[in-house]
Amino acid sequence: MKAPVLHTRREVLRSLVGGSLLMPGILSSLLAESAASSDPLAPKPTHFPAKAKRVIFIFSNGGVSQMDTFDPKPALFAADGKMTGVGGGLSNQQRVLLKPGWEFRPGGKCGTPVSDLFPHLRECMDDVCLIRSMKGDDNEHYNATLGMHTGSFFFSRPSIGSWVSYGLGTENRNLPSFVALAPQMPYAGLQIFNNDFLPAYHQGVRVVGGKEPIANLERRTTQRGLQELELGLADVLNNRHLAARAGDTDLAARIRTFETAFHLQTEAREVFDLDKESDETLALYGLKRGQSEGFGWQCLVARRLAERGVRFVELVDGSSAKNWDQHGDMAEHAIHAKNIDQPIAGLLRDLKRRGMLADTLVVWTTEFGRTPGVDGTKGRGHHSACFSSWLAGAGVKPGIIHGATDEIASTVVEKKVHVHDFHATILHLLGLDHERLTFRHGGRDYRLTDVFGNVVHDILT
């Protein structure tokens, strides 16, 4: 899949030159192709041939119930108000089993059953590899969310997106390598897209949607051409300064960041502007024309970022305050499911018809599942012992189900996929060996998977 060329850099620049407001200095500088070798985000070779070139990582915050979505359990539907199982807020009590609230029906030709919470997504199951045997280490939102993003359930560590950026670089120097479409903050806040000890250019750039989707993207100088003039003078003075310090690559690199930033103001804006998308495409995502927020917007922008070579796009669904955490009444799952069902299905279909699903890995996950036993009167508690997630696209067997839980979805009984295994598998699909993707910090080689993780070969094509 090749990114469509929107404008050449030169075209953009020449259009800006307009009435020759740009000084000769900036024009020549901006038009000069800098050596890619000095670019810390230049594409890097993989450890072995990759199936996926990029990742769209969808994170549903709060703990999505497995038995109400992707893991049907007749024993739970048969719950008679007497049978008990693990329940309570933190999976710490024996409680009466709670009946799932939604019917399951087979989806696609493969027949993978999905509940009525996801009618649109259900139609895409032929492209989806469902994992029913996910397992984490912690029953607290914060720690489980941190673990799902960094492989560490307590300490701050680099996010998976930062690791991927570090391992692979980016294919579009005018855009960041790692973008987090996070209108709201999930649990554990910034840490989930933080570079931590990896160099700062691997930090996820947060996009919030709306008028200024990235901080400081909006030109503060409103007078036409003034910023170009300013950049022109800065360029002259910086180059003069550099000439007396020949060979200082740090200074040269810093001059270049102003060029990238200058482009970001237009190019990033162009990415977030959905005007040129057809009505049909907008409808696919459930979007209204002119809409610049909502999960459909996040999904369509994710596709546009992926098209333009951004390596890792994270979509945060929900916030730490409002999310899938239904302790009191599972019925609220319907609100959250409705919010993401059509957009995600739209994203999968759109990627597929554009041929992008062949080399884009789409991941959907949550921080943990929920208890079979009741919490409150009609809710379910946190449950990290088992939950469901899925992968779709590049290198993943489509239309299959991997792993199984016991009769009430309280524990994994077959083919456990720990969070570390999940991470190892995602890296593997990107051509990265999770044991070789290391960074020396504080006297130790760190990995996303700490000292754990096994690639789940069963689900690879």
Next chain:
Amino acid sequence: MSTSRTLGIAFFALALAGALPAPAAEPARFVRALNLNGPALTIDGRAWEAGATAPDFKATGKAFANQKVALKPATDVARAEMIRSSVWGAKVELAVTGLAPGPHQVVLYVWEDNHSEQFDLLVNGKIVMEKFHSGAAGSWRRLGPWRAEPVDGKITVAARGASHGACNLSGLEIWAGDGPVPAPTAGEFVREPSAEQIAFFEAKVRPLLADHCYECHSAGAAKIKGGLVLDTAAGVREGGYTGPAIAPGDPEASLLVQAVRHASEDLAMPPKKKLPAHAIADLEAWVRLGAPDPRTGQASATAKKKNEIDWAKAREWWSFRPIAKPAPPAVRDARWPANEIDRFVLARIEAAGLAPAAAADPRTLLRRVTFDLTGLPPTPEETAAFLADTSPDAFARVVDRLLASPRYGERWGRHWLDVVRYADTAGDNSDYPIPQLHRYRDWVIEAFNRDLPYDEFVRDQLAGDLRGGATLAEQHERIVATGYLANARRFGSRVDDYPQHLTIEDTIDNLGRSFLGLTVSCARCHDHKFDPIEARDYYALYGIFNGTRYPWPGIELDKRQRDFVPLVPPGEVAQAMVAIKTRGDELTRLNKQVADLRAKLKEIAGEAAAATETQEGAKPEAKKEDKATIQARLKDAEKAERELGNTPLPFATAYAVAEGAQPADVPVQLRGDPAKPGEIVPRRFPTVLGGAALPAGAATSGRAQLAEWILAPENPLAARVMANRIWQHHFGRGLVPTPNDFGKQGKPPTHPELLDWLATRFRDGGWSVKALHRLIVHSRTYRLASGRNADAVTRDPGNELLAAFPRRRLEAEAIRDAMLALGGNLDLTPAGAHPFPPAHEWKYTQHNPFKAVYESDRRSVYLMTQRIQRHPYLAIFDGADPSTSTPVRPASTTPLQALFLLNDTFVHAQAGRLAEKLIAQAPGDAARIARAHELLFARPPAPDERAAAEKFLASARAQLGADGEAEAWRAYARVLFRLNEFVTID
């Protein structure tokens, strides 16, 4: 772990220390054992009584059994049956009566059937284990033996659960005498194998173990894994970290069999390839026979020896060697050196066949040293004064002026705050604010400003509370200094089972890096892989901090600050502590009252709505009154809450540590798991650094001694590490480029003799930091120009030899502070506390964690720093990581930084202020351009720079039209803030 193994290791430790072991006491005598909720049975060859019917015995608690749970570790059938049936409850008491007088010992079996619980255990009313964690489902422990003397023939054993904790007690053994209590024999091993059994072992089992297991589990292994050796019968029986390998006669209960079956992914051996089915069947058959095994030899001693560190060899590593007192080397160009430092540096430059750069011009030097020592640019007036001063000590006067400026401490204090990962919040899931911690920040800044000797700086931070002081103010300052320890990270949301071991780990991790340049905490789970630090060394330090009382900053489920230290005269501390507690309890009561009343109102509203819906007619008047009364009560309660909350305590408190209730030595935690205690280690300094220990039975935490061990002349690391940090911040890179790691994973010094010379001067010169600054900035090396010729770049690409001054980018704080200074609005009044909301309003949870950014015009060191949420500006410009030590600031170059400088409102506002200043301070374009260059770069503009600026102004004016004059200057100021020269120390 079995008792014999514990004794074996303890013996070994004694032998190491050179002491003779005490003669073995008579073994304890078995009195009786009780299966607390189950039938009589035989365990370890001894008769156990049924708890329900046994005479002279009473147990409270509810009966519980679940024989389906898989035990970890597996054990023999009878024991497993006993363990999986238990008495449980939040409070359980066992009482054995009719015992003879004299010393007895008690052993208790506990287990966990589902989720970890936490409880205290007491024998005869005295706590023997505090906050015991029962572990994951299936965990069981044989706890004790604990000494106990019968009182009127009676011994009681009690368990008390913490708030929600409930315990499962399974079995109780009573032994008489002081001697060792034998380990459980785990079923019946064949003691004297028959010829037939030996033949089976030799033909089937030994080859299998040798081929598939010995590589990692024998005396011949390069590194013994999991503490398990399988090349002796004793090794098999004793087992490894996870318990005995075999339960004789019971393959299902044998870890070895489970492992070779690959029954669980956590325990699958051999890890890469499963054994063929017939081999597994042979092992099962062998276990069923009772594991007959003719092999002899020790288990643990062999295993231990194998992983032992060669201390003499370990101490040969450069950083552990004593600090040398090297004489400065001879150099060819004897006129070049200004002081001894230069001789060390020049010797290497000459040896490499290079020549040092020329001296920096005075303007560059002044800008460099001013940013370096104060983090701010020199004013044009300061530049002019320096240029006009032709006396030989002109530079020395500048240095004295800068070191005497309060701005110095704000700059260099920040360097230390980086290392100690200073933050104004706790780092738990809700990131609670700590309004008192700014006192520690201010103490650090002030310590640098008054040149507090580094040894005192160390003592105050580790044990200031134990040092007293000449005045009350000094005592309080020292208490505040222990904010260093208090500021260790908090984790999670839990209260009763708060993971204190992680907070202690964070303490030890930071202490090791900050004061010793060692990654000690790598030894939490296992002996350090690269450096000679054992797990025992880690837990020897752990005991010190386990015996230290940390303040409780508040957390989602327990919001109230606890154990903060009142800053009152010593005689009034107890009274003040009572006042803090009373106020806290009262606030808690009011919080609850308000919440309850609000809930009640909501309930009434709900009822009213329901009544309306069902159209049951008018509400009874009584209900209405009810509502009014409750509303009134709520109003009163809210008022009381607000008033108490807004009435501060009549004294200040510090976020500081104190001695713990019962400081004591602690056990090693196997694999870093607090639920798996191993041998108890005495509190002491790491062995490789001399291993100085507390006197046996010391009743204090040992923090005061720890400070002295760090500072002792025998420890070469304290002086080397701090001297290196000071050098690092003058040159942008330490002589050791990894300032927090002087171990094998770090980088060795580029100039080892110079480092030792500096360390010696530092230590012998009274640990004065300012004296070291003077020494360094007066060297010729420091005063070199930064320009390098092509030859130097080729032969010394990293400028390791310092033949020129290493140019570097300013840190985040200096860039922001300089913009504030240049805008004329830098606020230099004392910063004090952050404007946190009052504590009684805190309702932070992990769903809605504390999150704030407080804008101010003060220096950036005073910005409120959160552990979890990074300040947006500092995050963009590589500010320190507030959750872990930052020894070196990276200087990344990202488009987000450029976007910030292009568009951020702060930059635009500061540029606007600078433009106003230029217009006001100088007449005409040329003068203003000149003034701008003096302000930002401490130099006049070159003609082409002036020409470019004038051309720019002309274009901007043309573009902006008649009213564009001010905006043209603002645009010019913005350009200057974006220049490389502005953010570079040259």
